[in-house]
Amino acid sequence: MPEPAPAFAVGQRWLSETQPELGLGMVEAVEHRRVTVLFPATGERRTYAADNTPLWRAQLATGELLRDLDGQDLTVVDHLEHNGFITYLVRDTTGHEQLLPETRIDPRLRLSRPQQRLRAGRLDSDTWFRLRVQALDQTAQLATAPARGLLGARISPIPHQLHIAAEVADRHHPRVLLADEVGLGKTIEAGLILHRLLLAGRVRRVLILVPEPLLHQWLVELLRRFNLRFALFDRTRVSALKQGADAPNPFESEQHILCSLDLLTSDPSLADAALHAGWDLLICDEAHHLEWSPKASSPAYDLVAALAAITPAVLLLTATPEQLGRAGHFGRLRLLDPERFGDYQAFLDEEQGYAPVAELVSRLLDETPLTTEEQARLEALLDDADGMTDAETAESAPRRQPLDAQSDRQAIIEQLLDRHGTGRVLFRNTRAAISGFPERELHPARLESSVSESDDTTETEADPLDALWSAIENVDRLDNDPRLDWLITQLRTLAPAKVLLITATAETVLDLRRALLERAGIQAAVFHEGMPIVERDRAAAFFADPEEGTQILLCSEIGSEGRNFQFAHHLVLFDLPADPELLEQRIGRLDRIGQTETIRIHVPYRADTADETLFRWYHEGLDAFSAHQPAAPAIFWEQRETLQALLADPTPEAGEVEALITEAKALRLRLDAELAAGRDRLLELSSHRPVRGAALVEALAAEDHDPTTETFLTGLWDAFGVERELGPGGSLVVRPGAHMLQERFPELPDEGITATFSRKHALAHEDRRFLTREHPMTRAALELMTGSHMGTSAIILTQDPRFASSALLLEAVYVAECPAPPILNAQRFLPPTARRMLIDEEGKERSAEIDINALGGKCLRSRRPLARALIKAKSKVIEAMVALAEQEAARESRALREQAGRLMRDQLDQELARLQALARRNPAVRPAEIEALAAERDALAETLANSRLRLDALRLIAFA
Numbered sequence: 001m002p003e004p005a006p007a008f009a010v011g012q013r014w015l016s017e018t019q020p021e022l023g024l025g026m027v028e029a030v031e032h033r034r035v036t037v038l039f040p041a042t043g044e045r046r047t048y049a050a051d052n053t054p055l056w057r058a059q060l061a062t063g064e065l066l067r068d069l070d071g072q073d074l075t076v077v078d079h080l081e082h083n084g085f086i087t088y089l090v091r092d093t094t095g096h097e098q099l100l101p102e103t104r105i106d107p108r109l110r111l112s113r114p115q116q117r118l119r120a121g122r123l124d125s126d127t128w129f130r131l132r133v134q135a136l137d138q139t140a141q142l143a144t145a146p147a148r149g150l151l152g153a154r155i156s157p158i159p160h161q162l163h164i165a166a167e168v169a170d171r172h173h174p175r176v177l178l179a180d181e182v183g184l185g186k187t188i189e190a191g192l193i194l195h196r197l198l199l200a201g202r203v204r205r206v207l208i209l210v211p212e213p214l215l216h217q218w219l220v221e222l223l224r225r226f227n228l229r230f231a232l233f234d235r236t237r238v239s240a241l242k243q244g245a246d247a248p249n250p251f252e253s254e255q256h257i258l259c260s261l262d263l264l265t266s267d268p269s270l271a272d273a274a275l276h277a278g279w280d281l282l283i284c285d286e287a288h289h290l291e292w293s294p295k296a297s298s299p300a301y302d303l304v305a306a307l308a309a310i311t312p313a314v315l316l317l318t319a320t321p322e323q324l325g326r327a328g329h330f331g332r333l334r335l336l337d338p339e340r341f342g343d344y345q346a347f348l349d350e351e352q353g354y355a356p357v358a359e360l361v362s363r364l365l366d367e368t369p370l371t372t373e374e375q376a377r378l379e380a381l382l383d384d385a386d387g388m389t390d391a392e393t394a395e396s397a398p399r400r401q402p403l404d405a406q407s408d409r410q411a412i413i414e415q416l417l418d419r420h421g422t423g424r425v426l427f428r429n430t431r432a433a434i435s436g437f438p439e440r441e442l443h444p445a446r447l448e449s450s451v452s453e454s455d456d457t458t459e460t461e462a463d464p465l466d467a468l469w470s471a472i473e474n475v476d477r478l479d480n481d482p483r484l485d486w487l488i489t490q491l492r493t494l495a496p497a498k499v500l501l502i503t504a505t506a507e508t509v510l511d512l513r514r515a516l517l518e519r520a521g522i523q524a525a526v527f528h529e530g531m532p533i534v535e536r537d538r539a540a541a542f543f544a545d546p547e548e549g550t551q552i553l554l555c556s557e558i559g560s561e562g563r564n565f566q567f568a569h570h571l572v573l574f575d576l577p578a579d580p581e582l583l584e585q586r587i588g589r590l591d592r593i594g595q596t597e598t599i600r601i602h603v604p605y606r607a608d609t610a611d612e613t614l615f616r617w618y619h620e621g622l623d624a625f626s627a628h629q630p631a632a633p634a635i636f637w638e639q640r641e642t643l644q645a646l647l648a649d650p651t652p653e654a655g656e657v658e659a660l661i662t663e664a665k666a667l668r669l670r671l672d673a674e675l676a677a678g679r680d681r682l683l684e685l686s687s688h689r690p691v692r693g694a695a696l697v698e699a700l701a702a703e704d705h706d707p708t709t710e711t712f713l714t715g716l717w718d719a720f721g722v723e724r725e726l727g728p729g730g731s732l733v734v735r736p737g738a739h740m741l742q743e744r745f746p747e748l749p750d751e752g753i754t755a756t757f758s759r760k761h762a763l764a765h766e767d768r769r770f771l772t773r774e775h776p777m778t779r780a781a782l783e784l785m786t787g788s789h790m791g792t793s794a795i796i797l798t799q800d801p802r803f804a805s806s807a808l809l810l811e812a813v814y815v816a817e818c819p820a821p822p823i824l825n826a827q828r829f830l831p832p833t834a835r836r837m838l839i840d841e842e843g844k845e846r847s848a849e850i851d852i853n854a855l856g857g858k859c860l861r862s863r864r865p866l867a868r869a870l871i872k873a874k875s876k877v878i879e880a881m882v883a884l885a886e887q888e889a890a891r892e893s894r895a896l897r898e899q900a901g902r903l904m905r906d907q908l909d910q911e912l913a914r915l916q917a918l919a920r921r922n923p924a925v926r927p928a929e930i931e932a933l934a935a936e937r938d939a940l941a942e943t944l945a946n947s948r949l950r951l952d953a954l955r956l957i958a959f960a
């Protein structure tokens, strides 16, 4: 039976279901089965066929709020309808009651609350209702997942990275130095931290500074691995922005900026603009270039220090923190926390005290009981009961017990690591502590020199390091250089294997390219700092191409820093760098996560020249080719002058060379033992906490097996009209359908996407979108659902022996809501969990006895007349059921507020007590951190006190 045309009358208020943004309309004319409606809020006028309008009658119920045309806020007390026209009895804020004809309601009123929609018979399908409930559940899960912010990255779950990311991102204002050894994934760690902070809404404006050659690599990794789009600020972009008429500060034009540090230091006005743009997070890669000594600092250091001083969160990245000496390392820590790292000498002295702590931690890690003397030392190190708060005393209680349980030991280890050392500011994982790295194999080639000895003589230059470089760098006469013939032979022998060659300067790179082509017809890709970035990226891609690409890539030292070339397994060190940290950077191009084979390191050196001395010093003295040597930087700085003098001497005394090498070896053995026992052991222990890392890996694995995201997205696509089909290799091809609910589906481009829900596939096929709970499309889809009224009112008809025919149940879905600035992350304590209630006609809440999810039936959306008749007939009962649900929600809201407040205080009070206790013995805890935490606790207390359960959706279940 067709639905009868609604009775329209001039002056009535109606709303457009399809265009709610028009506001509250008023009937202007009803003529010849046509109705004309004016929407005063937008000034638009529409004429509809009266028997087929998208309009619904705006009718307010007792207790609802509205505003009149004079801007008065009013509450509906009652209403009466006469000749199809409604007059409301309303109460103003002073309690005064008055009559208000519906013509005088503010046209901006938006009636979209579920009870209004239901009453007006504006129904969604049951599918949309279910999708909405799923979306609410997903949103709540996302807010509370322990691995939130780490789930959506296209990465293999690696425990040390996940631990660092969670540990750092959860700090109030994280300021740390990520110093894992070369190639262990600092960029990934920084990306994870950034992602977690961004998703939690705790940072908005982000500036990433990297050396120019790494700009594109970062840009691509951020997008490919984390779905993060950064604006690339290179010379071209900046000069275009500067010329823009109304863009005084180019850095204010974007929220997420990736910029070359070199560009900033070369342009003072640009640096000034960056300093005035205000950032929440600063990330600076290859931070060892920021030079500092007690006497002087570089312009790059000064700039980053100025930025760091005004930015709350700072991440510095370097694989070789001691590349410019211990002082440089201290300088970078100082940049993170100038108060804590104020005195260089005090810092050095403090390090001496780390060994006994590390020793005790190591003892606790092995299972055997502590001796009495060790117990006493442990007591002394933790001797803080008098200075501790109750919470802390309780926390450390296990140490008073025999140390039997593994958890007791773990708790004490955590306390020791927290309180001693630089663990809170510095994270350093080493290959030694993380398994799964390939071997390194050295292939030295001693070549008889065809260059006369006098050719190797270098004049003393002002800077000793320059002199050192020049002394070992003599490649412009390649014609007489035996390394060239050796290289040609090697390339032919190794073909088709890819070979990465690194040499000190761009000049040598160019000479070699020419010589290889002229002498042997070998094409080489080149990569050096003199090339524009785009060309460099092209060269790297050309080299990487397994079929078409070149066999060899010739790289200069600076040009190759930070780059990923782990698909190659042969590394030629055409010369050796002047600093062991540079050597480590070079080897790290291949020896990094993702390397699958043994790395062959080829070192050609000219016999009886400075080459040989340097090679022997590295090989026999430092053993620097077989593994990363943590003591190498210190030895270099200790022996630098002698080494340099010997390298510059064309005829060094054999005895002197031997003495240098013997001394280097002795120093290495001694320092290795010291570092292993003290500083490095402590660092390693605090950087890699296997239990925490493993828990996060497990959380990611559980997520990978959880089908809810896939169920939700596919359900939503189907309901929305998005098309999907299986693509190649188990992928999914998703594209906009011809008849979609709206013109666009969020984050779905017109050409569609190829996607996967599997991490394994996403890692193997980078062209596929990795659809997770945190993917931008999922997040936008969740917002689409929860931010609109889709699925907020539904009605189904069903049969159930437990209920008589014509019985009714009302399912009311409430969402815990706490309006708070994102920085507070209030959802930790009050997740937006959906609470589903089931009210029967007697007003009983029955969700405990009836499984809501099992309640299905025939959706009545397509049978509107029946649905509307039912709603009308039962309107009083429905209103009473809604009122009961609201009462129940108000009662639960109080309990929820109390519970959330208690949870917050328990957790933050304990954390505050821990930080205060820590601060008394570990100066790495900054006072600002403690103050911020206290302020956060107070703000949260206020915010949580305003939380409540909000009615989000209603479903009427009618029994036949």
Ligand SMILES: Nc1ncnc2c1ncn2[C@@H]1O[C@H](COP(=O)(O)OP(=O)(O)OP(=O)(O)O)[C@@H](O)[C@H]1O
Pocket: 154, 155, 156, 157, 158, 161, 180, 181, 182, 183, 184, 185, 186, 187, 188, 189, 318, 319, 561, 562, 563, 564, 588, 592, 593, 594
């Ligand atoms: N969890 C991971 N999953 C997949 N790939 C990874 C992961 N961690 C690191 N990688 C890959 O390993 C390589 C090294 O990682 P990354 O560039 O982050 O290391 P790094 O420590 O920053 O290196 P460098 O010291 O050279 O700057 C990169 O190719 C990176 O993509």
